[in-house]
Amino acid sequence: MKRDYGTNGNNGTNGSNLGWIFSVCFVISVCSVISLQSFSLTQSKKTDEIEKKITALLEQMTLEEKLGQLQQLDGHADGRYRELHAQLIRRGLLGSTLNVRGARITNELQGIAMGQSRLKIPVLFAFDVIHGYRTIFPVPLGEAATWDPSWVTRGASIAAAEAASAGVRWTFAPMVDIARDARWGRIVEGAGEDPYLGSVMARARVRGFQGEDYSKPGKIVACAKHWVAYGAAEGGRDYNTTEVSERTLREIYFPPFKAAVDAGVGTVMSAFNDLNGIPTSANSFTLKQVLRGEWKFDGIVVSDYESVRELINHGLAADEKEAASYAFNAGVDVEMVSRLFNQHGGQLVKDNKVRIASIDEAVRRVLRIKFRLGLFDQPMIDESREGATLLNENHLIAAREVAARSIVLLQNQRETLPFKKELKSIAVIGPLADDQVNLMGSWNGDGRKEDVVTLLAGIKAKVSPGTQVSYGKGCEIDGDSTTGFNESVMLARDAEAVIIAVGESAEMSGEAASRSSLDLPGRQLDLIKLIHATGKPYVVVLMNGRPLSIEWVAENSPAILETWFAGTQGGHAIADVIFGDVNPGGKLPITFPRSAGQAPIYYNHKNTGRPPDAKNKYTSKYLDVAWTPLYPFGYGLSYSEFKLSNLQLSASRIKLDDKIEVSVMLENTGSRVGDEVVQLYLRDVAASVTRPVRELKGFERVTLKPGEKRRLKFTLGREELGFYNREMKFEVEPGLFKVYVGNSSEGGLETSFEVVD
Ligand code: BGC
Numbered sequence: 001m002k003r004d005y006g007t008n009g010n011n012g013t014n015g016s017n018l019g020w021i022f023s024v025c026f027v028i029s030v031c032s033v034i035s036l037q038s039f040s041l042t043q044s045k046k047t048d049e050i051e052k053k054i055t056a057l058l059e060q061m062t063l064e065e066k067l068g069q070l071q072q073l074d075g076h077a078d079g080r081y082r083e084l085h086a087q088l089i090r091r092g093l094l095g096s097t098l099n100v101r102g103a104r105i106t107n108e109l110q111g112i113a114m115g116q117s118r119l120k121i122p123v124l125f126a127f128d129v130i131h132g133y134r135t136i137f138p139v140p141l142g143e144a145a146t147w148d149p150s151w152v153t154r155g156a157s158i159a160a161a162e163a164a165s166a167g168v169r170w171t172f173a174p175m176v177d178i179a180r181d182a183r184w185g186r187i188v189e190g191a192g193e194d195p196y197l198g199s200v201m202a203r204a205r206v207r208g209f210q211g212e213d214y215s216k217p218g219k220i221v222a223c224a225k226h227w228v229a230y231g232a233a234e235g236g237r238d239y240n241t242t243e244v245s246e247r248t249l250r251e252i253y254f255p256p257f258k259a260a261v262d263a264g265v266g267t268v269m270s271a272f273n274d275l276n277g278i279p280t281s282a283n284s285f286t287l288k289q290v291l292r293g294e295w296k297f298d299g300i301v302v303s304d305y306e307s308v309r310e311l312i313n314h315g316l317a318a319d320e321k322e323a324a325s326y327a328f329n330a331g332v333d334v335e336m337v338s339r340l341f342n343q344h345g346g347q348l349v350k351d352n353k354v355r356i357a358s359i360d361e362a363v364r365r366v367l368r369i370k371f372r373l374g375l376f377d378q379p380m381i382d383e384s385r386e387g388a389t390l391l392n393e394n395h396l397i398a399a400r401e402v403a404a405r406s407i408v409l410l411q412n413q414r415e416t417l418p419f420k421k422e423l424k425s426i427a428v429i430g431p432l433a434d435d436q437v438n439l440m441g442s443w444n445g446d447g448r449k450e451d452v453v454t455l456l457a458g459i460k461a462k463v464s465p466g467t468q469v470s471y472g473k474g475c476e477i478d479g480d481s482t483t484g485f486n487e488s489v490m491l492a493r494d495a496e497a498v499i500i501a502v503g504e505s506a507e508m509s510g511e512a513a514s515r516s517s518l519d520l521p522g523r524q525l526d527l528i529k530l531i532h533a534t535g536k537p538y539v540v541v542l543m544n545g546r547p548l549s550i551e552w553v554a555e556n557s558p559a560i561l562e563t564w565f566a567g568t569q570g571g572h573a574i575a576d577v578i579f580g581d582v583n584p585g586g587k588l589p590i591t592f593p594r595s596a597g598q599a600p601i602y603y604n605h606k607n608t609g610r611p612p613d614a615k616n617k618y619t620s621k622y623l624d625v626a627w628t629p630l631y632p633f634g635y636g637l638s639y640s641e642f643k644l645s646n647l648q649l650s651a652s653r654i655k656l657d658d659k660i661e662v663s664v665m666l667e668n669t670g671s672r673v674g675d676e677v678v679q680l681y682l683r684d685v686a687a688s689v690t691r692p693v694r695e696l697k698g699f700e701r702v703t704l705k706p707g708e709k710r711r712l713k714f715t716l717g718r719e720e721l722g723f724y725n726r727e728m729k730f731e732v733e734p735g736l737f738k739v740y741v742g743n744s745s746e747g748g749l750e751t752s753f754e755v756v757d
Contacts, residue, residue, distance in 0.1 A: 033724055050371040054364050060119060061092075063123045063356070065727045066363045067345040068093035072126065072302065072336045073251055079446070081109050084585050092117045095366055096124040096170065098336065101446065103383040106167025110379050121367070122375040126170035126659060129209075129220070130189060130443035131155070133162035134390040134451070135399050135568050139441035139509075140201075140408040142564030143226040144191035144589035145636075147677040148701045150203035151402050156208025158395045159445070161218035165389035166446070167381050169214075169373050172223045172269060174205035176256035180600040182593060183236025185513030186566075188442060188545030190231065193633060194601045195252050196696040199259035206263040214266060215374040219631040224260035226271030226304055227705050229253045229284050233273060236599060238514045247689065247724050249286075258295060270305050270332055274278025279314045280720050281307040282323075288333030300365050302334040303327060309338035320344060325353045333362040358552030391451060403566040403573030405675075409559075409637040416537050416559035418580025418639060419497050425468040427495035427532060428456050430502045430545045431477045431524065436753045438477075440511025441545060441565030451568050455501050455541060462579050470495060477505045479524040485523075485530055498538035499578065502529055506565060509545025510601055517547040518596040525552060541574060547592040547631075554630055555681035562588070582640065585675025586746065587636035587700065591629045600624060601634040603745035604692040633746035634679050634696070640670030640706070645677065647741055647749040656732050659717040660753060666712055668704035676743060677701045680714045683738040685752075688725050694745055721755065 047206050059067070070722060071094055075081045080100040088094035097663045100106060106125050106282040113123045131137045137155040138145075146152060156174075178198055192200035202224065209222040229249060233240040244253065257268070270287060271280040280286060281303045308327040309320065317323035324340035325348050329369040335341045348354040370376065409417070419426070432438060436452040453461075460469050472488035475481060492498045503523040507513060519525070529552075532540055539559040542548065543566070552562060561584070563574050576582040593601045612627040621627040643666070650661035666678055680698040684691040699716040721732045734755050742748020 026221070030599060051370060053371065053376075057119065057121070057367060058360055058363060060362070063346055063349065063359070064183050065092045065119065066359050067362045069095035069344050069366045070119065070334050070341050070359075071339060072096040072098055072334050074098045074337050079105055081105060084361045085109060086112055089113045089123060090116045092119055092121065093342075094123065095121075096126055096187050096334065098126045098127050098614055101127050101163075101166050101167065102167050103167050103381055103386040107380050107383060108548065112169070112377050120188050122370055122379040123374070124170055124370055124375065126172060127163065127168045127170035127445070128173065128443055129163045129168065129445050130173045130175065131441065131445075132365045132399070132447060132567060133166065133168070133445045133605065134161045134447060135162060135392075135393055135395040136444050136447040136452075137567045138403050138406040138570075139188050139193060139565045139727075140190055141188050141589060142566065143402060144197060144201050145564065145586040146399060146402060146405040146701070147197070147202050147461060147589075148405055149585050152201055152204040153208040154398055155209065155402050156205045157218075158398055160209045160220045162390050162395065164218050164220055165381070165386045169220045169222055169375065170223065170267065171209055172225055173209065174202055174222060174224060174260065176202040176224050176260055177226055177231035179231035179590070180217040180254065180602040181236040182518055182547040182590070183232070183514050183516060183596060184233055185238060185509040185515070185546070185601055186231065186511060187590065188509040192350065194589065194604065194696050195255040195449045197589055197699070198256035202256040202260040203263045206260050206265045210541050215372055218563070219372060221266035221369055222260070222532075223267040223269050224265045224301065225269035226280070227257060227268050227291065227301075228271060228280055229275050230273045230280070232272040234580070234705070236514050238512050239272050243276055246728060250724050250728070254290070260389060261295050261297050265299065266323060266372070267302055270301055270303050270307060271309065272304050272312050272474065273309045279307070279311055279316055281332055282311050282316055282326040282330045284330040293332060295610045298365065300333045300369055301331055302338050303332045304311055304337040305336050308332065308335045308340050315383065323346065325350060328354055328358070328362070333365050344578050378711065383566070399567055400573050400576070403570055404576045404582040406566065406586050407566055407574065407577050407584045408562040408588055409556065409639070410562055410631060410635075411560040412637055412639070417539055417561075417578060419539075419578055421467070421469055421579050422464045423496045425470065425495045425750055426459065427488070427491040427498045428459055428501070429474050429492060429498060430500045430527065430541075431473055431475055432503055432541075433473070433499070433501040438543065439565055439570040440505050440567060442513070444506070444649070447568065452648060453571035455499070455571045455574050458573070458575035459499065459578070462575040462581075463573065469708065475523045476528045476556060477503070477524070480523060482523055484524070485527060486526065489534060491529050492534045492536050492538070495536060498531055498534075498536050499541060499544060500528055500538055501541045502546070503543035504545060508543070515546075516596060518547065519595060520548060520550065528553060528557065539578060541578075547590050549593055549595045549630065551594050551630055561625045562586075583639045583672050583674040584636070585638055585677065587634050587677045588631055589633070591633045592631035594630045595625050597622070598629070601629055604695050605695050606690050632744050632746045635746075636744070637675045638670070638676065640668055640672040640674030642674070642676040642704070642743065643667045643669045644726035644741060644743070644749055647739070647751050649739070649751060649753050651753065653754040656734065656755060657718065657755060659711055660713050661715050662739055662741065663711055664707045665709055666702060666704065667709040668706055671706050673703065675701055675703050678712050679742060679744065679748075681740040681742075681745060681748070682716070682720065683740070684721070684723065684733070685736040685738060687723065687733050687735060689723065691723060694740060696745070
């Protein structure tokens, strides 16, 4: 989807300088064509040279050394390597590590590879740099709530620069799993439920980590994970079985991976889950046919942590040797942590169960990434740069900006927010109000709690010198104790306004952190109710890694901010929003259900033969809860108001291969500068395969001053209008298409057009 802004009226260009502009453009285009050509010539020369060097190396390598390149082993959680790593590296038997990090430590181990091993093949240091290395950005679900790919790219590029300064050149990110079930804890690691938004975010993160060329200083190679449909775990229980039709794979779960591959992602991780009976780490349909065959992916496939050995638990492989052959022959190149390729590779070759040519191909892919990273030329890093890079001032500024952009205003009755900085007194209440650890969320890299600005600290730094700020924890995040309730209620009574920070602990989402309930844990809701009863104006600040079922809060609380886990600068960013220095503009990247019993719930569902109808019992709904979400996908308010009008199409009918332009006028009708995310959804009304009620096909986050207007344009073509037909071919079919343009997945302006043969 191409997006561009139109401007109203004269853009300042007049006839006399058009010719001049044309000439300049012409010269620039010619120059760019020439430089692009010479760039691609140099590139292909470079590629040829690399392939030659790899061939030369392969000729010298023993089978054992080759298998060593396909092995990845885990270091200590604090970044140190294990003695075993040094021993194996000395013998040329370990290609990469995971978790080993820090400039001095990685240099030490690299020194062994370069100084003491026979072939001097550098080690590749990998780590889960998911939303920051030392400067922690909001959790990925929060970053997706920015609907702002350029800032997400910036966040990933800072994470890459910090990681690279610590010797890490491979991150296991972006996690691009679509998640439709909020019980699944890993929902926090991805971009939510939508393949379009997920693809935009996947691309943005890959660009941020890798840049145009990951050999450049400060760049690292990315890894799209977990291939694939891991998020479809039955019952939302982590690691659970998945059953997903090929159409749903291709339309929902594959697109963010495809976007990552198209953006040049260097590596892909095969997942833990059993997919339609074939575990994903042994699934040749997904690994070979789709990834390598259809998408021409030439990078590394790394298995997830021990997922090769787990093929035995799945009941696929009878023993370790079989597990190794299944995974390897299905297309896994590098084995993470379990060592079955290593231990059984030799025998498998002798038994003709694994071809040596396939091993060479896998090793080639590993070496290719090492060459592309420039590790052979510059294996050691400059240790003095680490200190200046980590937590660099500019990184903190960016982390604060991204965090502020990720915040979603869910409710703001009677303009409760923003609070005035000059309030005489504020009570800051709640178990997450002064918490440094949880603010970093799960997968927090090398983040340190002492770097984190809590909400309380952020508020103290923001308010006027005369404002009294009191603090009461109220209760724990989880557990039954109410001993802090009385104190908090007293503090609230004495204050002019109250801020209540509640939610989940960081470890309640992330890996192996599924929940059967989406309610606020422990006694937190009771705490909110008590504060509510004081009659003071208050805002509920939510910190959590998944949608929560907060129906009482939504119905009763005057103001609610969804702040996710906002990272190192979280407290400042949330205070920026509460006190109006930042006007919130984030939108939900995921549906908020009313109750866990509605899961899976997502906006792009099918209509069914009996769409819900309150007046008709025999329609698709529940007896005990509404069928509608609490907050829909794409939802979020602002301190300002925006109006969409004048929705126009460039045609009322188009041919199958044509494009159509949709344009709409956006106006800030409020009194503050603010952001609106304009979202375009499509519905293919009748097709040879049933289609979702709505599908996101374009969006733009726009900043407008009060009274400012802008016309936004979206182009729809084959990619947006097509789908997988009964023959599983991606085609556009003739018929009626409805277009909705709005500020969430519900409502909005509506029009339609026809596609004809
Ligand atoms: C997770 C991956 C992660 C890997 C390495 C696994 O348990 O599923 O997402 O990259 O560990 O830490």
